[in-house]
Amino acid sequence: MFWQKRRKEDRVSDDSWLIVGLGNPGAKYEATRHNVGQMALDVLAERIGGRFSPHRTGSRVAEGRLRPGGPKLILAKSNGYMNTSGGPVSGLAKYFSVPAERIIVIHDELDVPFDAIKLKLGGGHGGHNGLRDIAKALGTPEFLRVRVGIGRPPGQQDAADFVLRPFSSAERPTLAVLLEDAADAAEALVDEGLLAAQQRFHGRAVK
Helix, strand or coil: CHHHHCCHHHCCCCCEEEEEECCCCCCCCCCEHHHHHHHHHHHHHHHHCCCCEEECCCEEEEEEECCCCCCEEEEEEECCCHHHCHHHHHHHHHHCCCCHHHEEEEEEECCCCCCCEEEEECCCCCCCHHHHHHHHHHCCCCCEEEEEECCCCCCCCCHHHHCCCECCCCCHHHHHHHHHHHHHHHHHHHHHCHHHHHHHHCCCCCC
């Protein structure tokens, strides 16, 4: 298979992490709640000086070090829709030889308030089709998640419609800080591990 024939320069060491930002492709969706994972990934890419380019796994990939001599980060956005995220993530994991325990998925979370970040390893998908498809493709749900809170829809608004709407002008200042926090949380998972990262971020609202 193609990932077994990767170029020598593509091979990675044991300090490599695959960080995936979930979302839907195209300008129609890029500013919506469902795409906060990809928005946070843009923050990470800027921090490590990475630029996204097409990859043979049906993704766009940016690579860089967390700091000079630090862990290598492979940042990825699928070219497909949210509910087909599994194939690209599985392909990237095989291509770069990254095990499930060093995969971090950044995604929107209805069950977390808009001003909060929650972290977890494994567990169910909670109706999130992107997580469902990734767990199926990897053959395990045991990957790390950065759950970026978008809150529940107001009134009787349908959740499926809510996640595909852009953030309001009133929400955007908080969103900017929330995305920085999501990027911080992904870095903390790499640098400090799950328990220490949870202690830093759980119960802390965005300033």
